[in-house]
Amino acid sequence: MAEGRIETIASDLKKIVQGNVLSDELSRTIYSSGACIYSLRPLVIVQPRHKEDVVECVRYAVRNGIPLTARGGGTGRAGQGIGEGIILDFMRYMNQVLEVDPEKKWVRVQPGVVLGRLNARLKPLKKFFPIDPSTADYCALGGMIANNSSGPHAIKYGATRDWVESLEVVLSSGEVIQTGPRTVSGLEISGGTDGLEKRVYSGILDLLARYQGPLREEKPDTMKNSCGYDLWQVRKNGSLDLTPLFVGSEGTLGVFTEAKLRLADLGGKTHTAFFYFNTLDTVGRATLELLKLSPTMLEIMEKQIIDLARAKFKEMAPYLPEGIEATLFVEFEGPSEEELGERMRRAQQRVVQEEKLAVSVKAAQNPKDREMLTKVRSVSGPILNKVKGPKKPIAFIEDAAVHPRRLGEYIAGLRGILKRNGAEASIYGHAGDGNLHVMVFLDMKKAEDVARMVRITEESCDLVLRLKGTISGEHGDGLLRTAYVPRQYPGLYPAFVELKKLFDPKNVLNPGRIVGNDPDLMGKHLKFGAEYHHVSTRSPFDGEALSTEVEACHGCGKCRSYCPLAMATNDESFLGRAKANLLRELISGRLDPDVFLASPELKKVMDGCVNCKRCLTECPSGVDIPWVSLMARAHHVKNKGQAFKDRFIADTHLACRVGNSLAPLVNLAFSIGPARALIESAIGLDRRRKMPAFSSKTFREMYRGSDKGNGKVAYFLSCYANYNDPEGEGRALVEVMERNGFGVEVPEFECCGIARISSGGLEPALKGVGENLEKISALVGKGIPVVFSEPSCALAVKQEYPRIVNSEKAARAAAGCYEVHGFLSQLKQEGRLNTHFGEMKLRVGYHNPCHLRALGISKEVIELLRLIPGLEVRAFSDQCCGLAGTFGMKRQNYDLSMEIGKPLFEEIKKSGVERVVTGCGSCAMQIAQGTGLPVVHPLALLAEAYRKG
Ligand SMILES: Cc1cc2nc3c(=O)[nH]c(=O)nc-3n(C[C@H](O)[C@H](O)[C@H](O)COP(=O)(O)OP(=O)(O)OC[C@H]3O[C@@H](n4cnc5c(N)ncnc54)[C@H](O)[C@@H]3O)c2cc1C
Ligand code: SF4
Ligand code: SF4
Known part of the structure; x- marks a missing residue:
């Protein structure tokens, strides 16, 4: 479509909505895909602020015949959340929990609420929304409703449809309706209006009457279904309710602006176990046996994933014995340990001893076992993405479901199809309701693999339908499966077409999904595909x-x-x-x-x-x-x-040298409003940012290091330790090392350059990188370890340098560098750490900096601090403080930086700790500003405790 047309649409929409309207090419590209194999560039994206915005967009789209696609988290597998017209992104603003009634167990939400965030909010009320797709932390309720999502606990809780009480929906006419049961007497419907809503109710009654036969005959014999429209539950007990029909409709019948959802009480105690199989032939029967004992979860994992997990995660090996073909993970939930223990014993007796379906079982005996079993179970999908090479795990027959009693037959049939087509696949999923996730390894840049994908789909569709299953158990139809919907419902499909016409006569709401007339749709609009190739970017x-x-x-x-x-x-x-x-x-x-x-x-x-x-x-x-x-x-x-401001602020060493040489003046200027305004306009440093004072003397001016001890380390002195905290971080490092028998040399290194590197200033950073590598290599060559008290400096040398210069020398230098807590922890493991700490009666909370986490160090610091008698150490949750080096110092980022840090600040303030401990100078600055509490380096506490010891 011509640029001019896009501009017109955007400018029209800007006049009628209050939310953001994005029409630039980059935004349109960003929204062109999601968790599917497709890519479709929309014309415009609207981030609506309220339902009136949605109404305006729907009316505009219908008036102008432009497709309109609602979008949640963009995690839909089948390509139903992307479109070529207007995208309505509900995540940005319409993401509020509106009302909760814990007594009556319901909640009212906007469609952009992320499930995980809703459940975090409900936890203190001991309630939750019990549908648990594995994308719970990043999919939205609007998307879940539109797809009728479900998860591993579906055998206990069912699917989303079972938990939606009512919906507020914008119809294609622009009417906003509230769904719920309406009394039916003949064709008279109470509570409707004279508009589209009324026509819809009457039309559905007519459809139900005319399609009784196909409705009876073509209902899949499965425990869950997300294929087609659910016309089975619309009429119940003399009432007509559109709610179950809208659930699973993939945004093709109306756009939800609000949902009232039922809630469950948080679950009781659970027992878990793995049953191991050396053949797939008995898995179906074992599933049926276990289902008799009412498990809350029954999940299957097949050989390829088991072997991958065992090889990749050594700690999982004891839970995944060699030579097994499949495992079933079972969870029972119940009121007491005794009852659960008894159920697990019965399960074992039936499945292993009596029926000999599984070869063995491993039941969780303690909390660690329980944690590991859960971890192993949830490794399935994610681990496949770690497989390297051109063939990737592709989701296209990933969601069919059959009745669990046909599971064995289904898996055997699938294996035959894959073998015939020369493809490999991994299988996992929900054995308890016969819903298997099959990920086929294909190179989607190759024409033959795209053709193979279509062939496998055709054959597996036939297999599933022969077994009276459904082609989608929980992910929906989208671009992937719409062409196969008529095959699943040959008699009912015309009813779907009529239904769509009834709701959306102009075919504007997410057109081509669920009903459509393109038999080759699944192979079109591919993100990769045979025509995908690289062009020269000169970069x-x-x-x-x-x-x-x-x-x-x-x-x-x-x-x-x-x-x-x-x-x-x-x-x-x-x-x-x-x-x-x-x-x-x-x-x-x-x-x-x-x-x-x-x-x-x-x-x-x-x-x-x-x-x-x-x-x-x-x-x-x-x-x-x-x-x-x-x-x-x-x-x-x-x-x-690079602009001067960006260059200056990224040159930490220079900025600190200037600050330090004029210390009293700069410290004073940092506290005076007009001076801050000047600094802000000169170098972009936000005037509200509380800067740490520059010390009148640097570490280098005060300390020389130490030559005590038998061992020796070199200290990579950070700018913060040298210029801002020489008496804390810097001096403490020397003391702690001395107490452990190490003399400390403090060579003159260049600034690590992390801020410069992060800003993209690689070329100016190179000189410093080269000089540091020379010095570090010389030290490492002499067997002297280089230790760091600032995680970002350690990260720069250990992770960024080797990639920037891409040399053996850099890799060797990196291997000789140690973040100090990692170094001390190593001494502790070897029994060489001096633990003569004196008592410190103090309550502190520890924040682990992102860059320390990136170096693989987190619990080590807490374990060191907990060696100090009397010190109460609380670990704060793993959240970013928001400063992110120089990011949060800049005027344009200050507000966002404080917003990012807010959850952490609130947690710290609620905790009642007296001091916060963190190893990063930037985090210290941000946390002090966000909480008003004193922040110290862990080394400072260790040094203080040694002094008292
Ligand atoms: C790794 C992975 C694992 C997954 N695991 C599961 C699983 O365990 N169980 C499961 O059920 N699914 C699973 N899915 C699929 C997907 O996560 C779910 O279907 C999810 O509920 C989709 O939510 P979303 O917010 O991302 O929706 P989107 O993908 O953004 O949209 C999905 C559909 O909802 C429509 N929609 C969104 N908002 C509205 C609205 N306000 N009004 C009308 N229509 C709307 C869209 O138009 C689209 O048709 C998985 C996906 C991935 C990538
Ligand atoms: S693969 Fe990684 S970067 Fe890509 S969407 Fe998933 S989490 Fe994000
Ligand atoms: S998680 Fe961190 S590293 Fe990843 S994109 Fe966000 S800011 Fe960058």
């Missing part, structure tokens, strides 16, 4: 390493649940997925690299990664989003240069 993204990294993102959207910026803003552009989507489209030329790769718009999105490194541990595909974002920033800096 580091032309290299294989970066392009592979970018393409590894499978779009799941989990980054919404851990990226501090995404969590604080609910803004899609902050997700790692947004960065990967943009870069993928750039390297494939679908976005013009010459126009966008060095553009300020792209830089802005890439700046939305503050290099906290959470992606590295939390992203299921392990996509190194901080690295690709950094390289994109570096490309921008190389081509467009």
Whole structure:
């Protein structure tokens, strides 16, 4: 569509809605995909603020014949949350819990509420919304309702449909209706209006009467179903209720603006176990036996995942014996340990001893076992994404369900199909309700694999339907399965078409999903596909390493649940997925690299990664989003240069030297309003940011290190320890090392350069990197370990340098560097740590900095602090403080930075601790500002305790 048309639509919409309207090419690309294999670039994205915005958008779309697709977390597997017209993103603003009644057990929510956040809010009330898709922490209730989602506990709680009391829905006419039971007498319906709502009720009654036969004959014989429209439950006890019909309708019948949901009481005690099978033939029968004992979860994991998990996670090996074909994970919930123990014994007796269906069983005996069993069970999906190579686990026959008694037959049939088509797959999922997730390994850039995907789909669809199953148990139809809906419901499908016409005569609401007339739909609009290829970008993204990294993102959207910026803003552009989507489209030329790769718009999105490194541990595909974002920033800096403000603020060493040489003056200026305004306009440092005072003397001026002890370490002195906290962090390091028998040399290193590197200023950073590597290599060559008290400096040397210079020397130097708590912890493990600590009667709380976490160190610091007698140490939850190096110092980021830190500040303030402990100078500054509490370095406490010992 011509640019002009997009601009017209955007400008029209801006006049009628209060929410944001995005129509620039980058935003449209960001929203072009999700957790599916498809990509469709919308015309415009609207982030509605309230239902009136939604009504206006629907009316506008219908008036102008523009497709409109509602979107939640974008975790839909089947491509139902993307579209080529207007996207309504409910996550940004319409994400509020409106009302809770714990007594009557219901809650009213807006569609953009993330399930995990709702349940966190309900926990103190001992209630929860019991449907548990594995995307609970990043999918939204609107999306769950529209897909009729469910999870491993479906055998106890059913699916979303069973828990939706009523919905507020915007119909295609712009009417806002409230669903709920309406009394039916003949064709007279009470409570309707004369508009579309009334026509819909009458039309449905007519459909139900005309399609009685197909409704009876074509209902899948399964325990769950998300394929087609649910016309089975609309009429009940003399009433007509549209609620169950809207649930599972994938945004094709109306747009939800509110939902009233029923709640459950938080569950009781549970017992869990793994049953092991050396053949798949008996799994179906074992499932039926276990179902007789009313488990709350019954999950299957098949050989390939078992072998992968065992190889990848050593701690899982005892729970996944060699040579097994499958496991069933079973959970029982009950009132007492005795009753649960008895049920587990009966299960074991039936399945292992009497029927000999499973070869053995491992029941959790203690909390650690229980934790490990749960961990092993939930490894299934995520571990597949760690498989390297061009063939990726593709979700396209990932959601069929059959009755559990046909499970064995289904798995055997699937294996035959895969073998015939020369494909490998991993199978896991919900044995208890016969819903299997099958991930087939394909290279979607190859035409033959795309064709193979279609063939496998055709054959497995036939298999499922022969077994009276459904092609979708919980994920819905979308672009993937709509073409197969007529096959599942040959007699009923015309009723679906009529139903869609009734609700949406202009075919504007998420058109082509559930009903459509394109038999080849599943193979179109592919994110990769046979025509996908790389173009030259004249940037580091032309290299294989970066392009592979970018393409590894499978779009799941989990980054919404851990990226501090995404969590604080609910803004899609902050997700790692947004960065990967943009870069993928750039390297494939679908976005013009010459126009966008060095553009300020792209830089802005890439700046939305503050290099906290959470992606590295939390992203299921392990996509190194901080690295690709950094390289994109570096490309921008190389081509467009860097503003003075950005350069100055990123040059920590220079900024500190200036500050220190004028210490009294600068400290005074930091406390005077007009001076702060001047500083703000000169270097962009926000006037509200409380800066730590510069010490009148630096560490270097006061201390020389120490030559006591038999051992020797070199101290990589951080700017904060040298210029701001020489008596705390710096001196403490020397003391703690001395107490453990190490003399401390303090060489003159260059600034580690982490702020510069993070800003994209790689070239200016290189000189310092090179000099540091020379010095570190010389020390390491002499057998002298280099220790760091500042995690960000350690991270720079250990993780960033080796990638920037990509040399053996850098890798060797990195191996000889130690973050100090890791170093001390090692001494503790070897029994060499001096533990002569004196008593300290103090309550402290520990915050683990992101960069320490990224170095793999967290509980080690707490374990060290807990050696101090009398010291009460509380560990705060794993949240970012929000400062993120220099990010939160800048005027444009100050508010966001404080918003990110808010949950942590609140937790700290509620905890009643006297001091906060953290090893990072930036975190210390932010936490002091956010809580008003004193913040100390862990080394300072250890040193104080040694002095008392
Ligand atoms: C790794 C992974 C694991 C998954 N595991 C499960 C699982 O265990 N169980 C399960 O059921 N699903 C699972 N899914 C699928 C998906 O997470 C769920 O279907 C989820 O509920 C979709 O929610 P969402 O907010 O992401 O919706 P989206 O994907 O954004 O949208 C889904 C549908 O809802 C519609 N929609 C959204 N908001 C509205 C609204 N306000 N009004 C009308 N229509 C609306 C959209 O148009 C679209 O058709 C998984 C997906 C992934 C990637
Ligand atoms: S960056 Fe990781 S977590 Fe985010 S969508 Fe991509 S694969 Fe999922
Ligand atoms: S590294 Fe941190 S800030 Fe960057 S995208 Fe990942 S989670 Fe977000």
